[in-house]
C-alpha cells in the first residue's frame with residue numbers, strides 16, 4: 001500500500017542483486033509491485049530486469065496513487081532523494097496537450113507527474129480524477145500494488161512487438177505511434193495492463209507526446 005507518510009531512506013542498503021525485479025507476476029499474467037518497492041528503495045534499482053522471462057531495460061515505471069495528495073507526498077520524497085521532475089505535475093491531458101480534442105478523452109483525465117531518478121530510471125506517478133474512470137476501477141479491483149504500465153526501452157519497436165505478442169500481449173493500434181522523436185507501441189494483456197515499447201530517437205526524458213497520445217486514442221476509438 002502506498003502510504004501518505006513513509007520512512008524516507010534515500011540511501012538504502014545496496015540490494016544484493018541490483019537487477020531484482022520490483023514486480024510479482026501472477027499466474028494469470030498480471031503484474032503487481034512488491035510491497036518493498038513502493039518506497040524510495042526503488043531509487044536504487046537498475047533499469048535492467050527480468051520481465052515475463054525476458055531480459056529488458058525499463059524506460060519508465062508507472063505508479064498508481066489513490067489521490068493527488070498521496071502522489072504529491074511521494075513526489076516530494078523523490079525530489080528529496082535527488083529525483084528531478086520532468087513532466088507535471090498537472091492534469092492530463094488538459095494541462096499538457098490543450099490542443100487535443102477533449103471530447104475524445106472524456107473519462108480519461110488523470111493527475112500526472114514524471115521524475116527521473118539518480119539511477120537513470122524514470123518514475124511516472126498518476127492518480128485518477130474521476131470516481132468511475134478506468135484508473136479508479138483498476139485500483140478498486142486490483143489494489144494499490146497494481147502496475148498500470150511499464151515501458152520497455154528497445155531499439156526497434158517492430159521487432160520487439162513480435163516477442164510480446166508471443167507472450168499474450170496484443171497491440172492497441174495497428175502500428176506504432178511515432179512523432180519522429182518518440183516511437184511508442186502500446187500492448188495490453190487480458191487484465192488491461194500495458195506494456196509500452198518505446199524507442200528514443202532523440203535524447204529526451206519525455207514519456208509521451210501529444211501527437212502519439214492522439215494517434216493511440218484514435219486507434220482505440222476506431223477499434224470500438
Ligand SMILES: [Fe+2]
Pocket residue numbers: 060149151196207
Ligand atoms: Fe508510458
